[in-house]
Amino acid sequence: MEYSRRNKLDTPVQYVKGVGPKRSEVLENEGAKSVLDLLYYFPRRHLDRTTVTPIRNLQKDAVATVVGKIEAKGLRTTRRKSKYYQVIVTDDTGFLNCIWFNGIKYVEKVFCVGDLVAFHGKVDFYNGYQIVHPEYDKLGDEEKDPLHTGAVIPLYPSTSELKSVGLDSRGFRKIIKNALTFLDQMEYDCLPKTILDENKLISLGDALRYIHYSQDIESLSSATKRLKFDEHFFLQLLMALRKVGITEAQGRSLNKTGPYVKLIYDSLDFELTDAQKRVLREIRNDLAAPRVMNRLLQGDVGSGKTVVAILSAAITVENGVQVAVMAPTEILARQHYQVFKQYCDKAQITTAILVGKQRSNERKNILEGIANSKIQIVIGTHALIQENVKFKDLGFVVIDEQQRFGVMQRGMLVEKGYNPDVLIMTATPIPRSLAITYHGDMDLSIIDEMPKNRQPVVTRVIIEETLPKVYAFIKDQLNKGRQCIVVYPLIEESEKIDLKAAVEGYKTLTNEVFPSYSVELIHGRMNMEEKDSIMDRFNRNDIQVLVSTTVVEVGIDVPNATVMVVENADRFGLTQLHQLRGRIGRGTEKGYCILVQRKITSTSKRRLEIISRTNNGFEISDEDLKLRGPGEFFGIKQHGYFKWKIADLVKDGPIIRQARKSAFALVENDPQLRKQENTEVRKRFLEEYQHLLEFVNIG
Ligand code: ADP
Ligand code: MG
Numbered sequence: 001m002e003y004s005r006r007n008k009l010d011t012p013v014q015y016v017k018g019v020g021p022k023r024s025e026v027l028e029n030e031g032a033k034s035v036l037d038l039l040y041y042f043p044r045r046h047l048d049r050t051t052v053t054p055i056r057n058l059q060k061d062a063v064a065t066v067v068g069k070i071e072a073k074g075l076r077t078t079r080r081k082s083k084y085y086q087v088i089v090t091d092d093t094g095f096l097n098c099i100w101f102n103g104i105k106y107v108e109k110v111f112c113v114g115d116l117v118a119f120h121g122k123v124d125f126y127n128g129y130q131i132v133h134p135e136y137d138k139l140g141d142e143e144k145d146p147l148h149t150g151a152v153i154p155l156y157p158s159t160s161e162l163k164s165v166g167l168d169s170r171g172f173r174k175i176i177k178n179a180l181t182f183l184d185q186m187e188y189d190c191l192p193k194t195i196l197d198e199n200k201l202i203s204l205g206d207a208l209r210y211i212h213y214s215q216d217i218e219s220l221s222s223a224t225k226r227l228k229f230d231e232h233f234f235l236q237l238l239m240a241l242r243k244v245g246i247t248e249a250q251g252r253s254l255n256k257t258g259p260y261v262k263l264i265y266d267s268l269d270f271e272l273t274d275a276q277k278r279v280l281r282e283i284r285n286d287l288a289a290p291r292v293m294n295r296l297l298q299g300d301v302g303s304g305k306t307v308v309a310i311l312s313a314a315i316t317v318e319n320g321v322q323v324a325v326m327a328p329t330e331i332l333a334r335q336h337y338q339v340f341k342q343y344c345d346k347a348q349i350t351t352a353i354l355v356g357k358q359r360s361n362e363r364k365n366i367l368e369g370i371a372n373s374k375i376q377i378v379i380g381t382h383a384l385i386q387e388n389v390k391f392k393d394l395g396f397v398v399i400d401e402q403q404r405f406g407v408m409q410r411g412m413l414v415e416k417g418y419n420p421d422v423l424i425m426t427a428t429p430i431p432r433s434l435a436i437t438y439h440g441d442m443d444l445s446i447i448d449e450m451p452k453n454r455q456p457v458v459t460r461v462i463i464e465e466t467l468p469k470v471y472a473f474i475k476d477q478l479n480k481g482r483q484c485i486v487v488y489p490l491i492e493e494s495e496k497i498d499l500k501a502a503v504e505g506y507k508t509l510t511n512e513v514f515p516s517y518s519v520e521l522i523h524g525r526m527n528m529e530e531k532d533s534i535m536d537r538f539n540r541n542d543i544q545v546l547v548s549t550t551v552v553e554v555g556i557d558v559p560n561a562t563v564m565v566v567e568n569a570d571r572f573g574l575t576q577l578h579q580l581r582g583r584i585g586r587g588t589e590k591g592y593c594i595l596v597q598r599k600i601t602s603t604s605k606r607r608l609e610i611i612s613r614t615n616n617g618f619e620i621s622d623e624d625l626k627l628r629g630p631g632e633f634f635g636i637k638q639h640g641y642f643k644w645k646i647a648d649l650v651k652d653g654p655i656i657r658q659a660r661k662s663a664f665a666l667v668e669n670d671p672q673l674r675k676q677e678n679t680e681v682r683k684r685f686l687e688e689y690q691h692l693l694e695f696v697n698i699g
Contacts, residue, residue: 002094008182009036017178023186030162035182038175039208042227042651043154047118047146054147056093060125066096067118067145070111075104087111089119093114093611093643097130110138116145137169143290152214176212183209190230190684194664201226202608207607209474217347224646225655231647232437232656234688237681238661239440243294244671246441249419251292254319254395261314263347268307275449276304282313282445283423285398287319293421296439298429298449300324301582302454302669304335305425308447310343310628312423317349317376320396321420325379330355330528331535335557336400337379344377357528385412393417427582428575429617431651436660438558449620457585459593459612461569470594471513477516477563478544482589484563485556486547487580491572505567519545531598550576559587569595570604574624577611603627625650672698 013032014024025618032038040515045051045065052066068089068483076086085100086302094165098119100107103180121134135278137155144151167175189196202210202222210223279297313323317375322522325340327333337353342349352366352375369375373392378384394417399410414422424442435444462470474484486509488502506521512682520543522534537543539558569577577595595608610623649656651687666681667673676682686693 004255009034009039009188011035011182013038013179013551016175016182018175019178023167024160025169026165030159034144035179039212040645041172041176043212044157045120045155047155048149048220049146049150049155050217052118052147054093055089055091055096055129058096058123058129059095060123060564063120063122065118065120066131067091067116067147068096070113070115070117071095072113073108073111075108088311089117091145093173095128097128098134098136099132101129102133109523110136116140116143118153127605140170140173143173150216152217152220154212170678173212176476180209180212188680190680191233191681192681195233195666199229199662201229201592204230227646228648228652228655229659231644232652232659233663234685235437236440236660237667237685238657238665238689238692238696239436239660240667241671241673242441242697244667245697246294247291248671249292251290251419251421252318252319252321252395253283253290254321254421255288257315258318260309260318260347260349260474261454261693264311264314264343266274267343269347270453272307273304273447273449273451275299275447276308279308279445279447282443283308284315286359286443287312287315287421292419294442295423295445296435296442297423297425297447298435298444299425299427300429300450301427302450302586303447305400305427305447306339307343309400309423309425310340313340313396313398314344314349314375316346316396318423319395321393322370322391322417323373323396323398324391324394324413324416325377325383325454326400327379327381328385328456330381330657331531332400333379333381334535336530339557340377340379349376350374351377353587354378355528356381356383356412385416387415388492391416395420397422400575401426427579427617428621430621430625431618431653433625433656434649437649437656440660448661453588455585455590457581457591457593459581459595460610461595461608462599463597468595473592474545474563474565475514475517476645477592478514481541481560482562483538483541483558483560484545484562484565485583486545486565487567488547488549489568501567502547502549508545509545517544518542520546521547523549550580556583558583560589561586561591562589563592563594565596567596568598569608570597570599570601571609574611574620574627577607578617578620581611581615614682630661 011034012024013019014021016035016038026144027033027038030041032041044345047065047067051065052067055066058066059066060225066089068091070087071090072088074086076084078084082101083104085104087098087107089098090097105380116139117192118137118139119134120136123129124130136452139153143153146153154173155169158168159487160370162168162171173245173515183205187205187558190199191204204226207226210219211227211406211658214220214223283293283295286295297305297308302555303366309325313325316323325336327336333353334353337351341351345679348369352369354363354370358366366375366378367390369380371392373389382391397413397417397420398423410422410424414420430438430445453464478484486503486505501520502523504518510519520534520537522531526534534543538546538556540695541560561584566572566580572580581593584593595611597604598607606627610620614620625648668674671684673682
């Protein structure tokens, strides 16, 4: 029944007036097969009073949109004899130069004197305001200048294929106007009225209309809110269903107490921070409850996640189950193993390490110990998920630095137990609204406080010329008994080139800069014994200067290392720099991080500015997210979750929280969406997340 109302919108796009077979072919390639698809082809931007700037009010370096008439145009030559094309634009308030150095032949043909055009780009000041290579959209006669009329004009994303059949912004405005006639009596909505009312949302029909054609900014903004809400809502619905799927599974109450936790606790030579205590309470409650724990622990580098993991593990061992701790690299696994062992020995808990390259004898013993539960805690790499690893009774899984593992690998470890509790630790703190988007099926614990004995690391950005001074400073530190780490960047395309840079740097440092100190090189291609022996010697201060590729990013915990030099720092991402910096200043001595900038671009400059301004991981990841966008930030472009059209994870915080609340309420009331049978919510959900349904349980 309900579907029949939608039927009209399922009409092939070809039958929209103005489309026809040729355009429909191109549109279909863009994913717009039906009228509804076309209506979901949202504008990339709108021109209105709030988004268009009068030329008079332009500001240098700001990104702005200007609407004006073309006053003059022509080919010009710079003083240095290179040719460029200039278009002079005017609104009533002033003149703007638009400049092209490339694609001149094309631009020459596009514009005519008198055309009304919207230009968009970064404003420069050079003999007047100018924008180099602006983005542009020609406006037709029917479109009035929004600055004066209060009109709202949608601009559409287009491709060269679309443009070749006349579908630039103007072309789109025309066919979408026609497509909107299909909406006329649309009553179809994918959300129930209660949810619309609760969240003060307009109907889907209105939203689709206003996103394309609105008379005022208010209706545009209610349309935007509604459409964003939809996207977040259905993702949160997926999260809610996954979460009940996991936590409703029969877990066990690990609520017995015994001597282990206290023995370890008493052996700590520091007081836990309040944040650590709070997080431990959260974990303890989860473990004690009969539900399965599925918790994400966020905390900046150095905030002390490991000890939280150790104490949590001790609680579970107290309850007679085994623990698996999985780390992304062998170095990190070994580091964890050492720390775990050091504390667990105090309570006589048996620990072991399982990594790729181990002698077969040793390996056999460990596998046996895991199988007969003589080994209570095993720490390892993804070697842990191999088939021959069989636990007697795995009850608790800890995964460190989780963004490096896929959902699959996580699942494979979890399946080695019978619904074990899961704790995932990450050193990439992210804003809450993002965390609930990406990890929405998990509960969140945050360590937002550093141990009190820490001094913030001093960070300086320098250029090559300053290096001699830096080296003198380092020698001074070395003479005081401290140690230094010099990092060379990893350029993923070529490990060889990286290595070469590090090897050359190492030679210069040994022979020329620090001839009377002990300098060593460590890199990813060394075998484990070599790496181990170097790390051991660095630990004992037999090595004073450690030259390294990014293998140190996760793994070195040497409190005596007080200086880090990052070569070609401009090549690193923000989060990575922050992680690197976290390797120093881990002790009570002050730490120094020196970032050597060799190539200056505007984003690298911005990154280095941010990193030298703050030590706060949340702030840094916030900025990183703005610079890179969520896909790259998480390295999960391929994830398949996120093919959003209008949602913006950085800006939609409040909408995300509303959507989450509604989605979780719906699922709480109806855990498998049984009551929603034949509803539009359910249909839409199945359409959206067909590809991820194996993760959820729908009745
Ligand atoms: P991360 O959160 O980056 O994994 P770690 O767990 O490795 O941090 O902790 C960093 C260092 O801080 C370790 O040497 C650890 O022993 C120490 N540490 C942890 N908690 C505290 C605390 N409350 N007070 C002082 N030092 C602490
Ligand atoms: Mg850690």
